[in-house]
Amino acid sequence: MSSLSSSAKNSIRGTYGARCVISLTRTPTAKCTDIIDVAQRRNAAVKLGILPPDYDRNTAGNGLLRCPTCHEYFTRKYLALSLPIPVLEYIRDYVRDTEKASQKALYEPGLIPISPDHQALKEKCYWRLSIPAAHIFAALIERIKDDKSESEGIALANDILALLRVAHRNLHPPRKRDGTGGSNNGGETSGGSKLRACDESGG
Ligand SMILES: [Zn+2]
Structure with a gap:
């Protein structure tokens, strides 16, 4: 069931017409x-x-228009939206190569500086949706979970996801399961920085 309100839907219809x-x-x-x-x-x-903490599913930015045929293909998971390869490459390089201290969350860099004159964009049939790349990427990573295909886009999306997971784990190391909490028997300490327990409840 859609979480979009009728005003969000009106705004989406205004953006895309009936296309x-x-x-x-x-x-x-x-x-x-x-x-x-x-x-x-x-x-x-x-x-x-990938998405901001206040991401609201009930807004026009979380929606788009699909014809009944494409909708059916989506529902059956034959189709997924992706980002152009140059954009995925940009995100991968950003997440991999930017120093962690100055790295922004994926939703923060704003517009991704890929020129429309980029050769790869000229050769392929891309078109621009009025939706932030982060939203498309968030939907894409859900869809590729069980996808074993070796397409370039899926490989790049998997690389980005792996890098983001490592970054998340470094920031939020998993809590020890033995419940002893804190007795660190000669293990490495992280230079006095506090380890934050990760809330796995998904809140
Ligand atoms: Zn369609």
Whole structure:
């Protein structure tokens, strides 16, 4: 069920007219659908810094229009939205190479500085949706979980996800399960910095 309010839906229809964002077909039966459709997915993406902590699923930025055919393909998981390869490469390089202290969360860098004149963008059939790249990426990582395909886009998305998970784990090391909490028998300390326990409840 959609979490989009009727005013969010009106705004989405205003943005796209009656055009499906996938096939670009114009049809009065195009449906407003959520990009992030489950609270759990939203929370997982917030945890990794892909979406902002106040990400509201009930806003126009969380929706797009799909014609009934594309909607059906989406529901059956034959289709997924992705970002252009140069954008995925930019995100991967940013997450991998930016010094951790100055690295922003994925939703913070704002517009990704890829020129429309970039050769790769000229050669391929990309079109721009009026949705932040982070939202598309958050939906994409859900979809690729069980995908073993070796396409370049999926490989890049998996690389980014792995880097974000490592960064998250470094910031929030998992709590020890033995419950002794704190007795550190000769193990390495992290230079006096406090270890924050990670809330795994997904809040
Ligand atoms: Zn369509």
